[in-house]
Amino acid sequence: MTMERERAAYEGAPLAARLTWLTALRLLVLTIFLVVAAFTYLGGFTSGGFSSLVALTTVAAAYGVAGIYAAFLRIRRALPSIARAQLVTDQITWTAIAYITGGATSGATSLYGLTCLTGAILLGLRGAAVAGAAGAAAYAAMCAAFVLRWIPVPPDQPFDAYETQGSDLLYPLFVNVMAIVVVTLLAAYLAERLRTTGGRLVQATARAEQAERLAALGRLAAGLAHEIRNPLGAIAGSIELLRTGGTLAQEDQQLCEIIERETKRLNELVSDMLELSRPRVPAMEPMDLAATIREVVVLASHSGRGGDVDVRYEGPATAVVVADPGQLRQVVWNLVRNAVQASSAGMAVVVGLAREEGQGYALEVRDQGRGIAREARDRLFDAFFTTRSHGIGIGLAVVKRILDDHGFSVSVDSVEGQGTTFRVLLPERVAQLDAAASLPVSERLPRSRATL
DSSP states (O other): OOHHHHHHHHTTSOHHHHHHHHHHHHHHHHHHHHHHHHHHTSSSOOTTOHHHHHHHHHHHHHHHHHHHHHHHHHHTOSHHHHHHHHHHHHHHHHHHHHHHTTGGGOGGGGHHHHHHHHHHHHHTHHHHHHHHHHHHHHHHHHHHHHHTTSSOOOTTSOGGGOOOSHHHHHHHHHHHHHHHHHHHHHHHHHHHHHHHHHHHHHHHHHHHHHHHHHHHHHHHHHHHHHHHHHHHHHHHHHHHHHHHTSOOOHHHHHHHHHHHHHHHHHHHHHHHHHHHHSOOOOOOEEEEHHHHHHHHHHHHHTSTTTTTSEEEEESOSOOEEEEOHHHHHHHHHHHHHHHHHTOOTTOEEEEEEEEETTTEEEEEEEOOSSOOOHHHHTTTTSTTOOSSSSSOSOHHHHHHHHHHHHTOEEEEEEETTTEEEEEEEEOOOHHHHHHHHTSOHHHHSOOOOOOO
16 A cells, blocks of 8 residues: 555544544643643732733633634534644744743743644644744744833833843744754654554554455355355356257357356356465466466457457567466456456457566556546455446455565556556566576476466
């Protein structure tokens, strides 16, 4: 799974829940800090005191704004905007606390970093950046206001505890702004790592659940495969005898063809279930992928709907790769079969193979079908997921498992109404290919051992 999918999986956790918990935590921290500051720094809340009035007004405003945010959280609208507004509000709140507890040199400036961490948790890098910019701007504005005499030193606080001259404010301004920047960068980095780890955890959990389902399927498939294949073989043999007997009318011949075709489809389904539920380690060896593709193209052209869909190969005459011949043949067959089933009569399915310098070979299976909806592409290789009315979604899951076992990648490019392209990248294995090149041709290019 790509990094984007991992991140999306982690970000599936509701933003509203994180906002609710962090809003409650913010109010708790604010209240505790103000109470501690009031009784240790202000000497308690005094009636009519300037600093006490600012402190109480700050608490009341913070709770009032929190109530507004809570109303938006209930309707779950514009949550990212609410999160950014909270971050800016918090930095302004900490600036008000810093103003009454020492100004530019107040210990309350450490709370700016707390909001940067909060922003990183809520919105990642963007949230940390918004919080950091708001904190630095609010702190710089307070320092500038002291220098320009826009705000006075609180009258009930000692004047000597405040720095109001520009030369005296340069150092604390520089130190605090740099601290905010460092905390912002660190918080953004940690949040990104957390998101990545969370996404991988979700992915690992999903894989474990899928593995459990596949294990159950494997036990069921192993028990039923023999019982299913025996009657299928008997049906296929009986139908073949009836067709060659020469006593059937034309209509009966057509019915026999239908039975034979559906019997073959059931046999393929059983084979896919066994392949998916009972994986084996690939037996890596040199093989001629081009020859394998040509064999599959010929087979697809003479089976199923290959008669009314043009299946052709475009690529080199020989292409030596290192893989499990049987499993890679299964991959090509499943992709071609999927493309044929997605095509209408008269359309073409092209299996292309090309050498990409420094990357290996690129295998593409292109059809002209109706395409795949964007919302379905992320689940395309999941077991038991299908976009067709028939089938149970096993063929592409087998493809993904085999390619993952080989270390090959597969991607899908689809335009609704124009067709779909499956692209498999088989990377270079220079050392193995060089060793294979010294072998006789008959040993380097073994024929596939798989049967379809």
